[in-house]
Each structure stands twice: as C-alpha cells, then as structure tokens.
Amino acid sequence: xxxxxxxxxxxxxxxxxxxxxxxxxxxxxxxxxxxxxxxxxxxxxxxxxxxxxxxxxxxxxxxxxxxxxxxxxxxxxxxxxxxxxxxxxxxxxxxxxxxxxxxxxxxxxxx
Amino acid sequence: xxxxxxxxxxxxxxxxxxxxxxxxxxxxxxxxxxxxxxxxxxxxxxxxxxxxxxxxxxxxxxxxxxxxxxxxxxxxxxxxxxxxxxxxxxxxxxxxxxxxxxxxxxxxxxxxxxxxxxxxxxxxxxxxxxxxxxxxxxxxxxxxxxxxxxxxxxxxxxxxxxxxxxxxxxxxxxxxxxxxxxxxxxxxxxxxxxxxxxxxxxxxxxxxxxxxxxxxxxxxxxxxxxxxxxxxxxxxxxxxxxxxxxxxxxxxxxxxxxxxxxxxxxxxxxxxxxxxxxxxxxxxxxxxxxxxxxxxxxxxxxxxxxxxxxxxxxxxxxxxxxxxxxxxxxxxxxxxxxxxxxxxxxxxxxxxxxxxxxxxxxxxxxxxxxxxxxxxxxx
Amino acid sequence: xxxxxxxxxxxxxxxxxxxxxxxxxxxxxxxxxxxxxxxxxxxxxxxxxxxxxxxxxxxxxxxxxxxxxxxxxxxxxxxxxxxxxxxxxxxxxxxxxxxxxxxxxxxxxxxxxxxxxxxxxxxxxxxxxxxxxxxxxxxxxxxxxxxxxxxxxxxxxxxxxxxxxxxxxxxxxxxxxxxxxxxxxxxxxxxxxxxxxxxxxxxxxxxxxxxxxxxxxxxxxxxxxxxxxxxxxxxxxxxxxxxxxxxxxxxxxxxxxxxxxxxxxxxxxxxxxxxxxxxxxxxxxxxxxxxxxxxxxxxxxxxxxxxxxxxxxxxxxxxxxxxxxxxxxx
Numbered sequence: 001x002x003x004x005x006x007x008x009x010x011x012x013x014x015x016x017x018x019x020x021x022x023x024x025x026x027x028x029x030x031x032x033x034x035x036x037x038x039x040x041x042x043x044x045x046x047x048x049x050x051x052x053x054x055x056x057x058x059x060x061x062x063x064x065x066x067x068x069x070x071x072x073x074x075x076x077x078x079x080x081x082x083x084x085x086x087x088x089x090x091x092x093x094x095x096x097x098x099x100x101x102x103x104x105x106x107x108x109x110x111x
Numbered sequence: 112x113x114x115x116x117x118x119x120x121x122x123x124x125x126x127x128x129x130x131x132x133x134x135x136x137x138x139x140x141x142x143x144x145x146x147x148x149x150x151x152x153x154x155x156x157x158x159x160x161x162x163x164x165x166x167x168x169x170x171x172x173x174x175x176x177x178x179x180x181x182x183x184x185x186x187x188x189x190x191x192x193x194x195x196x197x198x199x200x201x202x203x204x205x206x207x208x209x210x211x212x213x214x215x216x217x218x219x220x221x222x223x224x225x226x227x228x229x230x231x232x233x234x235x236x237x238x239x240x241x242x243x244x245x246x247x248x249x250x251x252x253x254x255x256x257x258x259x260x261x262x263x264x265x266x267x268x269x270x271x272x273x274x275x276x277x278x279x280x281x282x283x284x285x286x287x288x289x290x291x292x293x294x295x296x297x298x299x300x301x302x303x304x305x306x307x308x309x310x311x312x313x314x315x316x317x318x319x320x321x322x323x324x325x326x327x328x329x330x331x332x333x334x335x336x337x338x339x340x341x342x343x344x345x346x347x348x349x350x351x352x353x354x355x356x357x358x359x360x361x362x363x364x365x366x367x368x369x370x371x372x373x374x375x376x377x378x379x380x381x382x383x384x385x386x387x388x389x390x391x392x393x394x395x396x397x398x399x400x401x402x403x404x405x406x407x408x409x410x411x412x413x414x415x416x417x418x419x420x421x422x423x424x425x426x427x428x429x430x431x432x433x434x435x436x437x438x439x440x441x442x443x444x445x446x447x448x449x450x451x452x453x454x455x456x457x458x459x460x461x462x463x464x465x466x467x468x469x470x471x472x473x474x475x476x477x478x479x480x481x482x483x484x485x486x487x488x489x490x
Numbered sequence: 491x492x493x494x495x496x497x498x499x500x501x502x503x504x505x506x507x508x509x510x511x512x513x514x515x516x517x518x519x520x521x522x523x524x525x526x527x528x529x530x531x532x533x534x535x536x537x538x539x540x541x542x543x544x545x546x547x548x549x550x551x552x553x554x555x556x557x558x559x560x561x562x563x564x565x566x567x568x569x570x571x572x573x574x575x576x577x578x579x580x581x582x583x584x585x586x587x588x589x590x591x592x593x594x595x596x597x598x599x600x601x602x603x604x605x606x607x608x609x610x611x612x613x614x615x616x617x618x619x620x621x622x623x624x625x626x627x628x629x630x631x632x633x634x635x636x637x638x639x640x641x642x643x644x645x646x647x648x649x650x651x652x653x654x655x656x657x658x659x660x661x662x663x664x665x666x667x668x669x670x671x672x673x674x675x676x677x678x679x680x681x682x683x684x685x686x687x688x689x690x691x692x693x694x695x696x697x698x699x700x701x702x703x704x705x706x707x708x709x710x711x712x713x714x715x716x717x718x719x720x721x722x723x724x725x726x727x728x729x730x731x732x733x734x735x736x737x738x739x740x741x742x743x744x745x746x747x748x749x750x751x752x753x754x755x756x757x758x759x760x761x762x763x764x765x766x767x768x769x770x771x772x773x774x775x776x777x778x779x780x781x782x783x784x785x786x787x788x789x790x791x792x793x794x795x796x797x798x799x800x801x802x803x804x805x806x807x808x809x810x811x812x813x814x815x816x817x818x819x820x
Contacts, residue, residue, distance in 0.1 A: 073127055096314055203745075204819060229671065
C-alpha cells in the first residue's frame with residue numbers, strides 16, 4: 001500500500017500553515033500540512049506526500065548517510081567498521097534505541 | 112527526481128546485490144516476507160528477483176488494503192450510492208474492484224455518479240462545490256492513509272460541511288502480521304517491514320515480532336537500493352542469529368512515528384471490535400470506525416447499510432496466497448479464469464496484489480527457460 | 491468503456507466481432523491503414539474518430555487531433571496523406587464560438603500537415619450526448635516509394651526506434667480534466683509525424699519493417715500488438731526511453747507507467763540492424779525529431795511479450811493495458 005513520493009514545498013498558503021504547494025519535477029499540487037503541525041515545513045523543505053498530505057519531512061542527513069553506507073558496501077572490514085560508527089551516532093533519532101551491537105544481539109523468543 | 116534517482120543508481124544496486132550474494136549462506140534457504148503491497152509492486156517493477164540469489168525467497172504479505180477488503184463492503188458502499196442524489200467518490204484503485212453486482216466503474220456505466228479523487232481533501236472540496244448533492248468518500252488504506260481521512264473529517268466539521276460522509280474501510284497492519292505468524296503453514300525467517308505505514312506508527316509496533324517470535328524486522332523504503340539494503344540488514348541479523356527491529360528508511364520514518372498523525376487517528380477513529388478481512392477471516396481490533404463525535408460524517412451512521420456478505424468463490428485460493436502459503440501461480444484459477452481482465456479475487460484487481468503484480472510483470476518470464484544476455488539467468 | 495481504450499478489450503472487439511464480419515478472409519495483421527487498389531494504383535485508406543475531454547487542452551484541441559491522427563495513421567502505414575473528409579457529431583447547445591475555434595484549429599493543422607480537406611458531414615445530437623463534439627476523419631494517401639510495413643517481416647535482432655519523449659499527450663489530458671488538481675508545464679505533442687517518416691523513408695526504406703503511432707494504450711500496447719503479430723519478443727531498455735521530467739513526476743505521483751500513456755505526435759519503427767543508426771540519425775536531423783532514440787530490440791524470447799530491462803540486470807514484462815490508466819494510491 002501507500003504510494004508516497006518526495007516533493008519540495010514551494011509555497012505555503014498565506015495565513016494558514018496547514019496548506020501548501022508541493023513540486024515534484026515540475027508537477028505542482030496542493031498539499032495538506034496538518035499532519036506535520038508539530039514541525040511545520042518551510043519553503044524549500046522536502047516532504048513525503050501521500051494522497052495529497054505531507055506525512056513526514058525528509059532528512060537530508062539520513063539520506064546522505066544511507067548513500068555513504070551503500071557506497072561502502074563490499075569494501076574492506078576496516079572501512080565497514082568505520083562506516084558503522086556513523087550509525088551509532090544516531091544522527092536523526094531515527095535509529096531507535098541505542099544500536100550498540102553486542103548488547104542488542106539477544107532479542108530471541110522467550111524474552 | 113531527488114530522493115528517488117539516487118536510490119536507483121545501477122552501480123550501487125550491483126554492489127548491494129553482490130553483498131547479498133556474499134552474505135547469503137549457500138546452505139540455507141531464506142524466506143523473507145515483505146508485508147506491504149507497495150513493496151510487492153516495487154519488487155516486480157524493478158525486477159529485483161532477477162538479481163537476488165535463488166536461495167532468498169521473497170514471500171508477499173497481506174498489506175494490500177484493496178485485496179483484503181471484503182466484496183460485501185463494496186456492495187454496501189455502492190448500494191448507498193445508487194440514490195441519484197449521491198456522488199460516490201474513491202481512489203482510482205477501487206474503480207475496477209468487483210462487488211457482487213459489479214465494480215464502481217460498472218455501476219457508473221449504469222448511471223451511478225462515480226468519481227475518482229487523488230486525495231480525501233479533494234472529496235471534501237467536491238462536496239463543497241456540489242451543495243445540492245451528498246458526497247460519500249469510500250475510504251481505504253492502512254494507517255498510512257487513515258490520518259489523512261481523519262484530518263479531512265475534522266476539516267468537514269470545522270467548516271460545517273453537511274453533505275460529506277466517509278465510509279471507512281481503514282484497517283491496521285499489526286493484526287494482519289499476527290494472522291500471518293499464527294498461520295500454521297507459515298515458516299518465515301524475517302520481515303521487510305512496511306515503510307509508509309511506519310511514517311505514522313513508527314517502528315515500535317513491530318518489536319513483539321523480534322522479541323516474541325524471534326524474527327528480525329527491517330522497516331524499508333521503496334526504491335531498489337532501499338529494498339536491497341534492507342535485505343542486507345536482514346541477512347546480517349540472520350547470519351548472526353539476531354532478531355531486532357531496524358529502520359532502513361531513516362530518511363523518512365521516525366522511530367516514534369508521527370505524533371500529530373497518531374493524534375488525529377485517535378481523535379476521529381476507534382477500533383472496531385472485529386472486522387472481516389478477505390482471505391483472513393474475522394480479526395478482532397483490526398479496523399477503524401468513525402467515533403460518535405463525528406457521526407454526522409460517518410456514512411454508516413447517516414445511511415442504512417445493507418451489510419452484505421459475499422463469499423469468495425470456493426475455487427479461489429486468495430486466502431492462502433494472501434498469507435503467503437501459496438504462490439499466485441499455484442492457485443488453480445490463476446491465469447485461467449482469474450486474470451487482470453476478469454479478476455475473480457481482489458489479489459488480481461489491485462495492481463499491488465500479489466497475483467496482479469506477478470501476472471503483469473513476471474508471469475510470462477516464467478514461461479521461458481532463459482533470459483539472457485542482459486540479465487542474470489532466471490532459474 | 492474499456493473497449494475504446496486501445497488495449498486488450500479493444501483488440502478483442504476488433505478481432506472478435508468486426509474483423510470476421512466486416513473483412514472476412516483477410517489474413518493480414520490489422521494495420522494502421524488499408525491498401526486498396528483502384529484502377530491499378532495502390533491507395534492508402536484509413537479512418538479514426540476523436541473523443542476527448544476537455545475539447546481544448548494545452549498544446550492542442552480535438553480538431554488538431556482529428557487532422558494529425560489520421561495523417562499519422564497514413565504515415566506509419568507508409569503513405570503520404572493527400573486528402574481527408576470529416577464528420578462532426580455536435581451536441582445540441584454547443585457554443586458556436588467553440589465550433590468555430592475547432593474549425594480554425596483544423597484549418598491550421600491541415601496547412602501545417604500539407605493535406606486538404608475535401609468534404610464532410612455534420613449531425614447534431616441531443617444535449618447530454620457527444621461531450622460537446624465528436625469528430626471522425628477519413629483520409630487517403632499515396633504510398634511512399636520503397637516502404638513496406640508488415641509485422642511478419644520483423645526479425646530477431648531488429649532495432650526498436652522511438653521518435654521522441656512519451657506520455658506528454660495523455661498526461662496533459664489527465665491534468666486538463668482537473669479532477670486530480672495537478673499542474674504542470676506540459677502540452678500535448680499532437681503533430682503530423684509525416685516529415686519524420688519521410689526522412690526515414692528517404693534514407694532507410696529497405697530497412698523499415700514496421701511502424702505504428704502509439705496513441706491510446708501507449709508504447710506498451712503498440713509493441714504488445716507487434717509482438718503478438720510477429721510471434722517474437724520485444725526488449726526495451728528502460729534508461730533509453732525518453733520521458734519529460736514533468737511526465738515522469740506525474741506518473742510517479744499517480745502510480746502510472748509512461749509506457750501506457752497516449753501519444754499523439756510520436757511513432758515507433760522497427761528497423762533492420764544495418765539501418766538502425768542511419769535511421770536514428772535521419773530522425774534526429776528533422777525538426778522535432780531531435781530526441782529520437784533506439785530504445786530496444788527484437789528477440790526470440792520471451793515470445794509474444796514485451797520486456798523492459800534495467801541497467802542493473804532486473805526486468806519486468808509490460809502488458810497491454812486493460813482499460814484506461816487509472817491513478818492509484820496504493
């Protein structure tokens with residue numbers, strides 16, 4: 001389910017923060033911003049759009065980190081460890097609880 | 112397209128696929144389920160099965176809100192809409208889904224006013240532009256879509272729009288996953304977790320899968336690199352004997368979900384005691400109905416609902432395919448009586464239903480022995 | 491409704507009902523135009539009807555479609571259109587100024603295409619029918635020397651040529667209807683493809699196997715029909731298929747595949763391998779053909795099917811459309 005596409009906020013309706021215009025490679029559409037009322041996007045922000053509603057702000061930091069991890073795939077063990085270090089930094093709070101690997105390795109049944 | 116094209120980079124896809132081959136234990140057969148219909152669609156659209164090793168099997172899960180909608184609900188919605196004063200509005204996905212008396216498009220041909228919208232907000236606008244008519248928005252979707260419907264209902268109240276109602280068929284994802292895991296025929300090693308549902312509910316709701324069932328879950332994005340990276344992360348856990356929830360789709364999914372969206376959902380909706388899922392039977396606490404406070408915008412309160420129950424034809428094996436027990440091609444009706452042109456079961460109507468996706472994107476590949484030289488050998 | 495959309499249902503209607511009754515005994519695959527012998531001369535003959543909502547849209551209108559559409563059917567059958575007739579079915583209450591602007595648009599299109607309109611007919615139907623107006627045109631043309639268009643001559647190894655970016659027309663119409671509240675800087679690509687076809691004929695006529703204009707149902711439908719008619723497989727290289735950014739954006743937003751979207755100013759050609767680069771260069775030198783590309787090739791397998799391959803080794807089958815492309819949210 002859930003076809004959702006990244007788009008850039010190019011306009012915010014005057015007087016109300018809850019409606020804007022989003023652009024996806026030259027296609028523009030009205031977008032409802034009410035689901036992001038805790039962190040209203042600004043013009044230039046990228047958001048994920050689903051059925052005409054902005055669902056989430058896209059984190060450029062996390063996108064860059066992901067590309068770095070992907071680029072490093074298949075390189076030497078040392079390079080891998082170095083890159084894994086970035087994950088532990090928990091850049092955006094989107095990693096969840098601490099990702100210290102040794103501690104978390106035991107989430108088995110019966111816990 | 113930014114935040115899309117980077118994740119379709121061929122060089123990096125090759126790297127990820129090499130890493131998957133390196134990690135996959137040749138002595139082991141991995142069974143990984145992607146829960147979400149959007150992931151099923153992506154897997155076929157990008158031809159990802161061609162670049163995975165043969166010992167990684169992707170099993171399609173029940174996360175297709177059109178597929179799990181019982182036919183009776185479509186009949187109910189259309190029965191209300193037969194009144195010439197009513198405009199039946201739904202997403203494009205619904206238009207060809209057959210009820211017992213035809214699909215919305217077929218009803219349109221017989222005179223019912225049926226319209227397509229891209230957004231529930233557009234349905235509300237339609238109601239405002241047509242004050243002499245009544246608009247019913249036939250809402251479908253998991254938790255990804257429910258908050259948008261909810262916010263629209265709240266707007267209808269705030270603007271005192273009296274000719275707009277919602278027929279809610281929203282369902283929740285966790286009970287569907289539980290039904291899969293409870294199924295005795297099911298053997299799974301891990302899950303590719305739903306990406307966009309998680310933008311609303313976050314990743315915590317999957318923790319019981321890792322903790323109590325011992326299966327890793329990786330919440331994944333929808334581009335090829337997202338899915339491949341998620342498989343890398345699952346393999347790493349499986350090879351290390353671990354079971355955790357991880358968030359691969361960090362650029363979009365917050366671990367804790369979207370508080371504002373969850374608040375809207377809780378404000379407008381409550382859980383139905385039970386709801387019938389096509390192919391999975393009755394599941395308790397698995398679907399959303401509109402709260403009493405918003406009864407004026409609830410089609411089930413405003414109109415009398417026939418509560419039609421339509422059984423699937425006995426020969427159709429939708430339930431088993433939905434649960435991943437059977438592959439689409441193993442259903443006796445697949446490709447014969449049941450095709451995208453005349454779908455018998457909803458898995459064939461929705462473009463992300465496993466049967467339709469397989470039929471439209473893959474089926475005829477399986478009828479030839481080899482496809483080369485451009486791509487790797489299809490086993 | 492699905493029977494008019496150009497895909498599987500349309501084909502079944504034509505093959506199952508019309509062909510056996512209206513042209514029995516004909517063994518040739520259905521083409522874009524027929525060849526009729528009149529006193530020893532071979533004449534190309536075709537007809538097409540035009541139903542579009544809204545009547546006017548960015549880049550064109552129903553009148554222009556009516557002229558260019560029939561010119562294009564003749565062109566891809568290997569003929570230069572020389573005369574047309576037109577019938578109008580008008581809805582009672584249609585504003586005169588609307589009709590007048592359509593006729594003006596047709597007049598300009600005729601001039602641009604270099605073809606004359608030599609007759610026609612008009613009928614009026616009740617209010618509520620005809621969506622304003624329906625137009626049918628029929629055209630005759632003279633065959634281009636040395637060009638034969640026949641699906642049965644297609645061979646494995648032949649190349650697939652596309653004249654330019656796909657999806658502009660269909661997405662423009664979808665947006666112009668206003669139901670989806672999307673805006674983009676897009677316009678219909680409606681135009682006569684004859685200049686490009688003539689350029690191809692001038693330099694590669696021995697190498698042309700087959701041509702078609704991918705209108706309703708898009709490139710996917712046209713190539714699926716070819717695959718069925720020649721019993722071979724067509725492979726398209728996804729990264730070679732030209733698509734304008736805005737078309738791509740709209741398709742991603744709505745969950746549509748550009749390969750299923752209608753075009754009104756493009757054509758596909760199957761060309762033998764020896765002539766393939768000459769052909770694409772010839773097209774690129776024509777004004778409006780700058781974005782022509784080789785987008786794929788014909789192969790033995792998967793027979794009767796169209797396969798799209800990605801640069802990283804993945805592939806998917808592309809089926810003929812069932813009905814019109816519908817936006818989806820799932």
